[in-house]
Amino acid sequence: MKYTTLGKSGLTVSVVGLGGIPVQRIDVTATKKLIDALISKGVNFIDSARGYTVSEEYLGEALSGRREKFILATKSMARSAADMARDIDISLKNFRTDHIELYQLHNLGLKDIERAFADDGAVAAIQDAIRAGKVGHLGVTAHSPEALRKVLDYPEVETVMFPFNIVENQAAEAMQIAKERNIGFIAMKPLAGGNITNGRLAIRYILNDANCTMAIPGMYCAEEVEQNTSAVDDLSPLTEAELAEIAAIRDKLSDNFCRRCGYCAPCTVGIDIPACFTMANYLENYELADWARSRYFSYQAHAEDCIGCGKCEERCPYQLPIREKLQEIKVIFGK
Ligand code: SF4
Numbered sequence: 502m503k504y505t506t507l508g509k510s511g512l513t514v515s516v517v518g519l520g521g522i523p524v525q526r527i528d529v530t531a532t533k534k535l536i537d538a539l540i541s542k543g544v545n546f547i548d549s550a551r552g553y554t555v556s557e558e559y560l561g562e563a564l565s566g567r568r569e570k571f572i573l574a575t576k577s578m579a580r581s582a583a584d585m586a587r588d589i590d591i592s593l594k595n596f597r598t599d600h601i602e603l604y605q606l607h608n609l610g611l612k613d614i615e616r617a618f619a620d621d622g623a624v625a626a627i628q629d630a631i632r633a634g635k636v637g638h639l640g641v642t643a644h645s646p647e648a649l650r651k652v653l654d655y656p657e658v659e660t661v662m663f664p665f666n667i668v669e670n671q672a673a674e675a676m677q678i679a680k681e682r683n684i685g686f687i688a689m690k691p692l693a694g695g696n697i698t699n700g701r702l703a704i705r706y707i708l709n710d711a712n713c714t715m716a717i718p719g720m721y722c723a724e725e726v727e728q729n730t731s732a733v734d735d736l737s738p739l740t741e742a743e744l745a746e747i748a749a750i751r752d753k754l755s756d757n758f759c760r761r762c763g764y765c766a767p768c769t770v771g772i773d774i775p776a777c778f779t780m781a782n783y784l785e786n787y788e789l790a791d792w793a794r795s796r797y798f799s800y801q802a803h804a805e806d807c808i809g810c811g812k813c814e815e816r817c818p819y820q821l822p823i824r825e826k827l828q829e830i831k832v833i834f835g836k
């Protein structure tokens with residue numbers, strides 16, 4: 502394993518960490534084996550979320566007696582100070598610890614920034630928790646390039662997490678700025694939500710980018726840990742053969758892959774288009790059907806509500822056939 506400094510947090514992290522979403526589909530026994538595999542490969546960073554149902558709890562139990570081997574990161578969708586303070590305490594209890602190294606604002610959108618950074622916003626609660634020793638550092642996760650760019654201007658932000666992989670490079674400019682400002686950049690969705698199957702190539706691609714600090718592939722078993730960490734053995738520049746494979750992956754996925762950039766918004770009837778695509782992906786590629794269904798059904802509008810106006814397709818820079826894909830999603834979820 503190779504280690505690096507996570508921006509101005511100063512944390513020393515393995516360049517490959519665990520993305521904790523798939524922990525939801527295993528049990529505590531399997532989570533203990535996953536932790537064994539992480540330790541054996543030198544992985545020292547685990548990311549979870551209040552929103553990943555049982556993930557924090559399973560990890561907390563599996564980490565019993567070896568908590569000190571890991572840097573724990575988690576996140577909350579809370580935007581007010583009171584809600585964030587409550588969520589931090591829940592995360593501490595779930596992880597069975599008195600200190601979480603990195604607490605993040607989860608999926609911060611442009612419209613949430615003012616609220617979260619207000620005097621009584623979620624950021625204030627994380628800063629209180631830092632002063633109280635419950636939390637080490639403050640980070641932000643986002644899916645919108647505009648939101649990512651904006652949070653880089655807040656000096657409190659020590660790390661950012663954003664999708665970055667062979668087919669998603671919409672963060673390129675922000676990654677450069679993050680590097681210049683010493684803000685750690687954590688690449689989420691390194692395998693493009695399961696669409697890229699060559700984990701070694703996917704991780705090598707990401708870690709070859711000097712502006713990216715680390716990648717956190719979602720993993721649930723020793724075999725996945727083995728494949729995703731194998732890339733770290735050789736971080737030499739990408740070979741001609743690898744560049745050709747990357748071009749082929751882009752060709753294959755480019756016409757049909759949602760980058761979650763959000764440019765298609767606003768939908769005329771209020772459908773969160775990228776969220777619908779993401780949940781369909783989780784249902785089909787990640788064996789997270791129950792979780793994906795519960796998230797999807799919680800949305801205010803669904804694929805069946807699409808009136809076919811086509812406004813979203815005019816705005817999508819990747820010319821995705823959004824209406825056609827929503828029809829497929831309607832069949833997948835039955836709504
Ligand atoms: S075509 Fe459907 S999804 Fe697109 S903006 Fe119109 S109603 Fe929304």
Ligand code: SF4
Pocket residue numbers: 758759760761762763764765766774775816817818819820821823
């Ligand atoms: S459908 Fe197109 S515009 Fe909308 S988030 Fe996906 S890639 Fe971006």
